[in-house]
Amino acid sequence: MDCYKFEERLLEVIAERFGLPKAIPNEVKQVDMQLLATEKLALMNKEPAPWFGLPEPLDPSMIKAWGPSEAKQEFLKRFEELIL
Numbered sequence: 001m002d003c004y005k006f007e008e009r010l011l012e013v014i015a016e017r018f019g020l021p022k023a024i025p026n027e028v029k030q031v032d033m034q035l036l037a038t039e040k041l042a043l044m045n046k047e048p049a050p051w052f053g054l055p056e057p058l059d060p061s062m063i064k065a066w067g068p069s070e071a072k073q074e075f076l077k078r079f080e081e082l083i084l
Contacts, residue, residue: 011024030055034055034056034057034058036054037054037057037058038057038059038060038062038063039063040057041057041060042057042060042061042063042065043063
């Protein structure tokens, strides 16, 4: 299964589980692209090739990169908050 089919199926399952529409609203797609542009600016040293069509990024200082152990710790902390 290629990554696009996998992502499409994952979004279907999430929509079903939470009673959301299967079609992603344009506003969500726009914000997703803006966050991609922000992550690119904040986290990438140098792009291997130019990225075209991205909107203006938000302030990149809003993103703090975590190392693997901190990311794991924060993930598990949030997971516990959500399941309890």
